[in-house]
Amino acid sequence: MKTVCNTNQCTGCMACVEKCPVKAISIIDQCQAYNAVIDEEKCIGCSTCTKVCQKNNPPVLMQPIAWYQGWTHDETIRASASSGGVASGIIRTFLEKGGAVCSCVFVDGEFIFKTIESEAEASRFIGSKYVKSNPQEAYRKILDKLKKGIDILFVGLPCQSAAVQLFVPQKYHEKLYTVDLICHGTPSPQLLNIFLSEKGIELKKIKEISFRKKERFQIREDYKTVDYNGTCDKYSIAFLNSVSYTENCYSCHFAETKRVSDLTLGDSWGSELPKEEREKGISLILCQTEKGKKLLIDSQLHLESVSLERAIEYNHQLKHPSKCPSFRKQFFDIVEKKNFSRAVWACYPKNCLKQILKGTMVKLKICGGG
Numbered sequence: 001m002k003t004v005c006n007t008n009q010c011t012g013c014m015a016c017v018e019k020c021p022v023k024a025i026s027i028i029d030q031c032q033a034y035n036a037v038i039d040e041e042k043c044i045g046c047s048t049c050t051k052v053c054q055k056n057n058p059p060v061l062m063q064p065i066a067w068y069q070g071w072t073h074d075e076t077i078r079a080s081a082s083s084g085g086v087a088s089g090i091i092r093t094f095l096e097k098g099g100a101v102c103s104c105v106f107v108d109g110e111f112i113f114k115t116i117e118s119e120a121e122a123s124r125f126i127g128s129k130y131v132k133s134n135p136q137e138a139y140r141k142i143l144d145k146l147k148k149g150i151d152i153l154f155v156g157l158p159c160q161s162a163a164v165q166l167f168v169p170q171k172y173h174e175k176l177y178t179v180d181l182i183c184h185g186t187p188s189p190q191l192l193n194i195f196l197s198e199k200g201i202e203l204k205k206i207k208e209i210s211f212r213k214k215e216r217f218q219i220r221e222d223y224k225t226v227d228y229n230g231t232c233d234k235y236s237i238a239f240l241n242s243v244s245y246t247e248n249c250y251s252c253h254f255a256e257t258k259r260v261s262d263l264t265l266g267d268s269w270g271s272e273l274p275k276e277e278r279e280k281g282i283s284l285i286l287c288q289t290e291k292g293k294k295l296l297i298d299s300q301l302h303l304e305s306v307s308l309e310r311a312i313e314y315n316h317q318l319k320h321p322s323k324c325p326s327f328r329k330q331f332f333d334i335v336e337k338k339n340f341s342r343a344v345w346a347c348y349p350k351n352c353l354k355q356i357l358k359g360t361m362v363k364l365k366i367c368g369g370g
Contacts, residue, residue, distance in 0.1 A: 001037055005055035008033035008247045012186075013163035014136035016049035025049055031190045032332050033247040034132075054162035055248075061258035062288040067311065068296075069268035069282050070303040082128040082212050083267045084283030086301055087155060087179065090263075093299040094177070095119045099151035102142055104133045109204030111189065113138035113156070115145065125155065130211045130239050132186040132246065135160050139167045146172040153177040153295075157186070158254035161261045177291055180259060182266030182284070182315055185245030185252070185322045187238070195235040195340040199226055211236070230362050231355045234344040241348060242322040243331050255321040257312060262292035268306060270314030284311055286318075 001007075004016045004025065012034040017025045024042035028035045038049065050056050071084030077092075078085040091101050095117065102115040103125045111133035116122065135156065142164060145152045154164050158180040168176055193203050201221055203209075210220045219226045219233055226233050238244040254260055264286035271282050284306065287293055296303065312318045325331075327347050334343035345352050 001035070002040055002043075004036035004038060004049045004053050007035060009055055009251070010034040010036045011055065011159040011163075011248050012132050012134070012246070013054065013160050014134060015052045015054070015139055015163035015167050017136055018139045019048050019052045019167060021046065021048060029188050029190060031188045031335065034188070052163070052166050054159060054166055057166060058253055059162045059165060059260050061254070061256065061260055063258050064264070064286040064288055064308070066287040066293065067306055067308050068285045068287070068303040069271055069273070069306040069311075070285060070301050071277075071280070071282055073300065073302055075280075077126070078281055080123075080126055081281055082126075083281040085126075085281065086283035086285060086299075087181075087265050088122065088126055089301050090179065090295050090299045091122050091125060091153065091155065092119055094151070094153045094295070095122060097151075097298065099153055099177075100145045101125070101153045101155065102138055103155040104129055104135075106206075106209055109202075109206065110134065112136075115141045115152070117150075127210050128212050130184075130187070130236075131189050131192050133157075133160075135163070139164065142176075143168055143172070146175055149175070151175045151177065153179065155179045155181070157181055157183045158260050158264075159252070162254070165260070177295060178261035179263045179265060179295075180254070180261040182264060182317050183249075183252075183254070184239070184317060185242060185249030187244040188246055191238075191244055191335065191340065192235065194335065194338055195233075196221070196226070198339075198341055201226070211239075231359045232351075233355075234341050234352065237348055237351050237355070238331070238340075238344050241325065241351070243325045243328050243347060245322065250321055250324040252321040255317045255319070257286075257308070257318050259286060259288050262289045263287055263295055266315055266317075268311070268314075270310055271306070272310075273304065284315065286311075 016036050022042050024039045026037050028037050071078050072089035077088045100117045105114045105124045113135040142152055161178045161180040196203055206221045266284045268282040268284040331343045331347050
């Protein structure tokens, strides 16, 4: 098996698939790892795939020149966002000024990237998505917009932002704005399918899905929780304990304070602002470039100072990648038998028992859900 980058280290950014002139690249999702595989019968040896691969060509990362915590002034958007709604505020302002935006949406059971120019569609980008997404076909659409002289904003994971910057020729970078999201790591969508199928849910039949409501991590499908309100389901338990990510995530070279994009957004965990503001959601913002500063100024957000040291303390991904649990192999050995819940039980029995107890208390109305 000839691969574009080192075996099991593919991030799944799909840039090589899009760039290959003879369609010789395919992404193999093995649940534990992705691989970009080259069809040697089709390959013409042009090396286009290796040149656009951000694993083979790590970008120069930039030290933040400013950092803040804050939120959008639109309380409706802030309420529906995972944290402070800063990404939504930036996106809407960018669209108002005539630009286009590319980010992740959930469509027909898949997490893909869509490029929009209408504010009416901006709400589709709201919410964290704790699963590996597919930017395939987004790259050429981004480049087409730039060639037409349209400013474009890309919002995605750091590896995806790096791929966009490699895919787009340097002469168009002036009109390309990038925002990366602080990332723990991402599981294969196969895991989400397995988990939901155990609940009798078909991902392709769901219209809406969310993974989190402010500080509560729980999957909701079509506005209904998969488990009791206020409890953490087993997919979320696995995600929060870093056991379900693809292999490349444990050696991610973007997990540090220096960043790849104009702006970096995340949650301002550990914020010392009043509790009422924390409950509404507060975003963490790292700004690396003057273009990033412009995005913030134009968006008229509520910004507060924040200690970078404290931000790093509560967001380890700004210091190092998530650590691979010692029993990850055991987890995937059980998952391969198509039993996700049993795998989580085997690795995290205390967590699972705690959530059962919490669910019972919610059911008996001893405590409230969320």
